[in-house]
Amino acid sequence: MANSVERNVVQPLGEVNFTKPKWEFTKGLNKFQQMCETIFLKKGYLLLLIGFLLGRALILAQLTPFSLPFFAAVYFLRKEKAPIALIGLIAGAATLSIPHAVSAFGISFLFLLAYRIAKKWLTNEIKALPFFVFFTIITGKLLEAFIVTKQLALFDGMMAGVEASLGFILTLIFVQSLPLLSVNKRKQSLKIEEIVCLIIMLATVMTGTIGWTVYGLSIEHIMSRYLVVLFAFVAGATVGSTVGVVTGLIFSLANITSFYHMSLLAFAGLLGGLLKDGRKIGVSAGLLIATLLIGMYGEGGGTLYKTLLETAAAIFLFIFTPQALLTKLAKHIPGTTEHAAEQQQYMRKMRDVTAQRVAQFSNVxxxxxxxFSSYDKPSEWEEDEGARELDYFLSNVTEKTCQTCFKKDHCWTRNFDTTYDYMKEIMNEMEYNHGDLSPKLSREWEKHCTRSKKVTDTIQQELTFYHANQKLKKQVQESRRLVAEQLLGVSEVMGDFAKEIQRERENHHKQEELILEALQEFGIQIEQVEIYSLEQRNVDIDMTIPYCNGHGECEKLIAPMLSDILGESIVVSSEDCSTFPNGFCHVTFRSSKAFTVESAVAHAAKDGGFLSGDSYSTMELGCGKYAIAISDGMGNGERAHVESKETLQLLQKILQSGIEEKVAIKSVNSVLSLRTTDEIFSTLDLAMIDLQNAGAEFLKIGSTPSFIKRGDKVIKIQASNLPMGIIQEFEVDVVSEQLKAGDLLIMMSDGIFEGPKHVENFDLWMKRKIMELKTEDPQAVADLIMEEVIRSRSGFIEDDMTVIVAKVKHNTPKWTSIPVHKIRKMAN
Incomplete structure (x- = not known):
């Protein structure tokens, strides 16, 4: 027991002692990084170092176009750090010669003087800055040449123009790249232009190290090769070779003997990027191979041995570069894995925040x-609400009658119970007998009260107000209940939406490879396969295939093969074909529905008019359901047409939002009942058919029966609900029926059902006519029923008529599945 306790105590202590040095090292590294950021970035000493190197950088051995553009960019972006940058520039120019330092200071002073004078007239300083640099350089260099030689030659003007043009371009580059060196500017990713500007700036800074050597090794060669392998490792062959070309070009302009170096750097960037899968060793090998191949042909003022040593020094720096720094740099370069992961993390964060906000709204x-619904539940203080309302009622009556009566004390002080019971009985009898009192109660009340007539009249008057208040209270309560149901429906929709947002594309790499292998073995070229869902009846697959010349490979070959592989019918949901032969087609494959509905309609307005009070709609909802609806506005003509049409439009929009059918119908009823005070009502006949199992739900609001013809059998569907808009609160009766393939669903308005003349039983007459039909074509059935009703009226159309016939069929794919051999079918 003691040993076990001792082990339990010693082991945690050992773990703490083991992890403590690692924790302290990480803490020390972070502290060192923060100290470097404070010194170099926040205090601006990095600008001092860059200014020193740019101040001594030359092009063609005599041009110094870097000083003023750098100073102008720093002055424009970080004015408080401009003196530090100017000190660095003058110090760097002084390492070349004193006249260079004086020239750098003079041109900078001339720029400040011109910029300060013209600043008040500038509207866009960022656009004017390169022009100020251009004219300042050309003016300063011409003035310098005139002071030195006492004359101006054509060569002096050409060199001044070249240096001013370079200064114009470098100003644009420095304005783009300097913000990248700021600790306060955190960018998610860099643009290609920003990457190129950063590379140019780094290369120009490194030209300031030309002539520096350590143990005979050239600093500019080591740093340039280190820069190339760094970007090749982070961003690949494209960016690596670009960095090599740009860096080598700038070095060749600074020193003509370094021209061969551009080939070495470009080749090293290309090989290093191609071998980046080998991590740091592979990129280093690419630089070493490029050094050997290029170094054999161009000596470049040194031996091959010296070039190899410089490469080894660059590889040494690269190998010991912290991986955290490389990862941080890769996050800012588009096309890298780290950048894609960073963007994916950002999108996931935004998705989670959005889903959280939607879920919060759902909770609200x-x-x-x-x-709202809590008001419908009776609480403790509401149990005696009836007695309290009776007391208020009698208080109002006594206030208007008994307060001025001389027998008030006699009735309400000495005989309180008797008077109270008499008034209560009078109120009850008037309420149930429509204001009449029984002779017995009337005589007894006249004996008891000296103002009996006035009291009874007042009670009758107060009853009118009481009933109005009760009706209003009931309407408010019903409205509360309706609003509560609507809010709950919206909450459920938003909750489902939040869950949909959080659903990610599942990882189906193995299934994607199996599909790709199966299709390619069949001889079909596939570029890319992306599986989003493999759920039964909810398959969702995207493919990218080469241009098929309009032969229909997706529908005729790929979809049938997917049907065999997945074990269910797959069809082409959408197809975006390329407009040129060498392009690609993007296709989406999804599960086909088990059933389809073919619908047809026949309708006619009263007396052959143009506007019918009946409206109809057939729509396929996004949740795999098919809706059929008929609405009949009260009366005929334009007003009834508008009412029925608006009813269906409102219902369609609510259903498409995902709200349940009952809540949708109650919402429409609420709008119709509150929208107008006129007695304009609408009926609604709604059928919702599930296309996966052919289950149907019928919601009938004041509508006529519907019929299902199944072979020689006719099934009647009927429910009893008042038309919409009459009352605010009503229960929706839902009738469920299982449909089968081949069934004919016949829905009609009252103009069809009650249209036949001299018919006592409309149900039997309609069943018989449907039974006698010899066709199963929906349009023919609708036309025949309409014709039979009109004929029974001797050709007269005495009401608006609408009949919709829908036929339920199995969804048989156009193309059968193609067996795929030697490929094991995937499990869902």
């Missing part, structure tokens, strides 16, 4: 729904 709506 749910809380509001509970708040």
């Amino acid at each position: 709506f749910q809380a509001l729904s509970k708040s």
Whole structure:
């Protein structure tokens, strides 16, 4: 027991002692990094170092176009650090010669003087800055040449123009690249232009190291090769070779003997980027191979041995570069794995935040729904509400009658119970007998009260107000209940939406490879396969295939093969074909529905008019359901047409939002009942058919029965609900029926159902006519029923008529599945 306790105590202590040095090292590294950021970035000493190197950088051995553009960019972007940058520039120019230092200071002073004078007239300083640099350089260099030689030659003007042009371009580059060196400017990714500007700036800074050597090794060669392998490792062959070309070009302009160096750097960037899968060793090998191949042909003022030593020094720096720094740099360069992961993490974060906000809104709506519905539940103080309302009622009566009566004390002080019971009985009898009192109660009340007539009249008057208040209270309560149901429906929709947002594309790499292998073995070229879902009846696959010349490979070959592989019918959901032969087609494959619905309609307006009070709609909802609806506005003509049409439009939009059918119908009813005070009502006949299992739900609001013809059998669908808009609160009766393939669903308005003349039983007459039909074509059935009703009326159309016939069929794919051999079918 003691040993076990001792082990339990010693082991945690050992773990703490083991992890403590690692934790302290990480803490020390972070502290060192923060100290470097404070010294070099925040205090601006990095600008001092860069200014020193740029101040001594030359092009063609005599041009110094870097000083003023750098100073102008620093002055424009970080004015408080401009003196530090100027000190660095003058110090760097002084390492070349004193006249160079004086020239750098003079041109900078001339720029400040001209810029300060013209600043008040500038509207866009960033656009004017390169022009100020251009004219300042050309003016300063011409003035310098005139002071030195006492004359101006054509060569002096040409060199001044070249240096001013370079200064114009470098100003644009430095303005783009300097913000990247700021600790306060955190960018998610760099543009290609920003990457090139940063490379140019780094290369120009490194030209300031020309002539520096350590143990005979050239600093500029080591740093340039280190820069190339760094970007090749981080961003690949394209960016690596670009860095090599740009860096080598700038070095060759600074020193003509370094021209061969451009080939070495470009080749090293290309090989290093191609071998980046080998990590640092592979990139280093690419630089070493490029050094050997190029170094054999161009000596460049040194031996091959010296060039190899410089390469070894660059590889040494690269190998010991912290991986954290490389990863941090890769996050800012588009096309890298780290950048893609960073963007994916950002998108995931935004998705989670959005889903969280939607879920919060869902909770708010749910809380509001509970708040509204809580008023419908009786609480303790509401149990005696009836007695309290009776007391208020009698108080109002006595206030208007008994307060001025001389027998008030006699009735309400000495005989309180008797008077109270008499008034209560009078109120009850008037309420149930429509204002009449029984003779017995009337005589007894006249004996008891000296103002009996006035009291009874007042009670009758107060009853009118009481009933109005009760009706209003009931309407408010019903409205609360309706609002609570609507808010709950919105809450459920938003909750489902939040869950959909958080759904990620599942990892189906193995299944994608199997599909790709199966299709390629069949001889079909596939560029890319992306599987989003393999759920039964909910398959979602995207493919990219070469241009098929319009032969229909997706529908005729790929979809049938997917049907065999996945074990269910797959069809082409959408197809975006290329407009040129060498392009690609993007295709989406999804599960086909088990059933389809073919619908047809026949309708006619009263007396052959143009506007019918009936409206109809057939729509396929996004949730795999098919809706058929008929609405009949009260009366005929334009007003009834508008009412029925608006009813269906409102219902369609609510259903497409995902709200449940009952709540949708109650919402429409609420709008219709509150929108107008006129007695304009609408009926609604709604059928919702599930296309996966052919289950149907019928919601009938004041509508006529529907019929299902299944072979020689006719099934009647009927429900009893008042038309919409009459009352605010009503229960929706839902009738469910399982449909089968081949069934005919016949829905009609009252103009069809009650249209036949001299018919006592409309149900039997309609069943018989449907039974006698010899065709199963939906349009023919609709036309025949319409014709039979009109004929029974001797050709007269006495009401608006609408009949919709829908036929349920199995969804048979156009192309059968193609067996795929030697490929094991994937499990869902």
